[in-house]
Structure formats: structure tokens, C-alpha cells
Amino acid sequence: MEESMEKQHTGWNFDNSYARLPQFFFTQVNPTPGRAPKLIVLNEAVAEALGLNASALRGEEGVATLAGNHIAEGSIPLAQAYAAHQFGHFNMLGDGRAILLGEQITPRGERVDVQLKGSGRTPYSRRGDGRAALGPMLREYIISEAMVGLGIPTTRSLAVVTTGDVIYRETELPGAVLTRVAASHIRVGTFQYAAQYGTLEDLQALADYTIERHYPEAATQAGSDRTDQRYLRFLQEVIKRQARLITKWQLVGFIHGVMNTDNMAISGETIDYGPCAFMDAYDPATVFSSIDTHGRYAYGNQPRIAVWNLARFAETLLPLLHGDEEQAIKLAEGALSEFSTTYQNAWLKGMRAKLGIVGEEEGDLALIEGLLSLMEKHSADYTNTFVALTFDKLEESPLFVTPEFAPWQEQWQARLGRQQEERSASQELMCRSNPAIIPRNHRVEEALEAAVEHGDYSVMERLLAVLANPFAHALEQEAYASLPEPSACAYQTFCGT
Structure with a gap:
């Protein structure tokens, strides 16, 4: 039998093995359609890995699928049931604002979940509206892609669409849906x-x-x-x-x-x-x-x-x-x-590796802990301290002029001197192990404010571009390594529900 035009055009290749578990583990439920879906960002690298046609995903039917307004052929949408200890207290939970569309079988034969987050109420929503705001969904997109660049196992973000609906938190916010890709959503x-x-x-x-x-x-x-x-x-x-x-x-x-x-x-x-x-x-x-x-x-x-x-x-x-x-x-x-x-x-x-050390010596742990203790005492930036050590730019942090640092540096240099490897090999190891940049909180907030408040996604696009290869130590990354201005208020994050 010939594949449907939708499968041929878009590339959806769903299987639904989770739906073959006892129904005790899930409830079949369709996403709640958005009023006027609009594609905000599409991760073309993820689309390609999934075997999807990025151009088709940008089309009307593709965006409708990413918003939950259209159910692709082969999808069996469901909300998963699960429980949890939340801050140490046991509760019954479940997908209260997420719906699993199914498992995409990729061109490499891999099975991955495709889930819509912020797609409306489910039987597990309790008193929630099942919706998500644009800011938190873009934030997950940025951070998860940064984790990929850092080489850390992570779920991926395929797309973010706005729904055209207003959701209510402390104020009115634009609604959005994130399409999340994961090896699975099976949890503890x-x-x-x-x-x-x-x-x-x-x-x-x-x-x-x-x-x-x-x-x-x-x-x-x-x-x-x-x-x-x-x-x-x-x-x-x-x-x-x-x-x-x-x-x-x-x-x-x-x-x-x-x-x-x-x-x-x-x-x-x-x-x-x-x-x-x-x-x-x-x-x-x-x-x-x-x-x-x-x-x-x-x-x-x-x-x-x-x-x-x-x-x-x-x-x-x-x-x-x-x-x-x-x-x-x-x-x-x-x-x-x-x-x-x-x-x-x-x-x-x-x-x-972050210190360029090859092999093992008994005193390595004490050497590492000694540096961390100095960093904590002098409030030294974690990422930039290791970058400065990598490139011997010791003028870039007040830590390096403290009386305690010189003895530590002497011990470190002595440790490196006992290695057979050339110093250049140690520096190479440090370059591969110390990212030039991380998604600094103030930079993430800057990108989100431009996107949500002003509809300007260029700030986010530039941030994503430099985060794609944090070990490049490229000139254009330097501006993103700078610290935020001092503030009387500690930076806080919120769960976005």
C-alpha cells in the first residue's frame, strides 16, 4: 500500500509502542486546538534527524500539527500517568499540560517520543489550564540546545508555536506550544x-x-x-x-x-x-x-x-x-x-581535564578542591575562571591576585610539569573541557524579553548561534562570556506552569 501524501510530504513515521502498554499507564486525549497557530522557531537539525521535511513543517498543515490543531496520520495522542516525590512529598501527577503524539521512527531506525508541551488540559491537569506561555517554552528551547552544544544528554526542542490564545498567570501572556523530542518520557x-x-x-x-x-x-x-x-x-x-x-x-x-x-x-x-x-x-x-x-x-x-x-x-x-x-x-x-x-x-x-591534568596522582583531589575553595571564598566566576586558566589570562579575575592563589598555582604548575605530555597538549585538553560560554542568565532573559515583549527573535537567534559550539573559543563568543551588572536582587527562575 502506498504511503499517504501526508507521510510522504512531511515525513511523520509514528509508532505507538507506549500505547500498547496496559491503559493504566495513560489516557488517550487530543490536544486542545489553538485559535491562530503561528510558527516561531523550527529546529531544522532536529527535523532532519527525525526524517521530517522542514519546509512541510513550516506549511499550514505542519504548523497545525505542531500546535495540536491537526493530528498527523499514525499518531495516537495520549497523556502519561506518573507520580512523584516533589520536594520530598509524594503526589499523584501525570501529564497535566503535555500530550505524547507518538514515537517517531527515524531514518536511522531510532525510536523517539514527540510530545506537545502546553497543548491543553488532560485528565491529570488537576486545577491547571494545561497551557504554557511563550517565554518558558522559548527558554526550554534555548537551554536544551545549549546542553546539546555542551555534550550533555538532553531532550531536544523541535519547534515552538504560538497558539493565538491568551493565558493567565500573574498577568496575561501569549500562549505557546513546545514540541519536545525525547528518547522517552518514562520517569522514576x-x-x-x-x-x-x-x-x-x-x-x-x-x-x-x-x-x-x-x-x-x-x-x-x-x-x-x-x-x-x-x-x-x-x-x-x-x-x-x-x-x-x-x-x-x-x-x-x-x-x-x-x-x-x-x-x-x-x-x-x-x-x-x-x-x-x-x-x-x-x-x-x-x-x-x-x-x-x-x-x-x-x-x-x-x-x-x-x-x-x-x-x-x-x-x-x-x-x-x-x-x-x-x-x-x-x-x-x-x-x-x-x-x-x-x-x-x-x-x-x-x-x-578542566585543569589539563593527564593521568592520576594521589594529590589531585586536594588540588581541585583547593581551587574550588578559593573560587567560593572570592566569588570567582565558575566558567570564566577555568577559561582564564586555559589561556593564562590571569589578569581577568580578582581571584588571581589574592595571596592564596600563588601557592595553589605553583602546585598546579608543578603537577603539570610531572606529566610526559607537552604543555600544548594540556591546553588542548582544557580547551575541549572548558566551555567559552554558557547560556548566561542575563543573556537568556535579554533574548526572552526581546522575543516576548517586542516580537524580536534576532537576539535569541544570535544567542543560539554562539551556544551551538561553546568549545570553539571564538572571538564572537567573548561578548557572551561577560558577567551581568551587579544587582541588589538575586536572580530567580520559575517553573512556568
């Missing part, structure tokens, strides 16, 4: 939902599905115990992947802002860019989220919170790990204990 909270409200069969169906989709190696490793041990291997692999992800966050000063268990993707991607931001002055206590009043999700707490979230994930798997609960707990605890080793090894390797 999805497993919590299955364990709390479903049957053992439901839980096992979800685990088997997730293993097949994301961790097939957990089921196919050789050995006579491969069936019995697959859930333990699954848990171990999720823990390793999360440890590596959090390491990457820490190395660039990224603060997620709301590490609730529904915001931890089982795939190991960064998901949900609500109150996130990047740290300027180094301080482990840095918090940007307006709702994190006690610093639960501060920069320095992120590894610990990741373990806490993974412990909640491990709890859901206990019935699958072993028939005896005591033995299951021991297996889970053993797996969780590996997080610290994986994280610490990856973090040390990353920090050594």
Missing part, C-alpha cells in the same frame, strides 16, 4: 506510579518495556541467570547513566532547579527545563528556583538528590529483584552504593 515517577497504584503485572510490564527500549543489554548479557538478573542489571545501568549525567551537570555549573522524581528520566537525559539556570560565581549553595526556599536542589546537593531519587526508583523494583524482600533490599543497596564510585571517578576525570 512512572515506576513510582506503577508500584503505588498498579499490580505486580503492571510494574513488570513497564520494566520489561523500558529494558527493551533503553537497556536491551540488561536482558541479553550472557549467563544462565539472564532472566532472573535482568532487573538488577537494569537498576545498575540506570544508576550508572544518572551518575554520568549529574557529573556533566556539575562540570559546567548547571543547576536543574527542581529534581523531583518525575523530572528524572530513566533514559538518562536531562528533562524539564523549568527553573534551571547556570551558575555564575562558584558557590555550592547556589539556588535559582523561586520555590526552593530551603536549598534542597542547590548545585552542591544535586549528586545527593540523584541518589535519593534513585533509591525511590530502586524501591519500586524490589518485588522484581528477589522474591525475598530482605534479599531484594540488599541487592538494591549494593547497586545504589555504586553511584558514589561512578560519580566520583567521572567527576575527578572531568575536573582533571
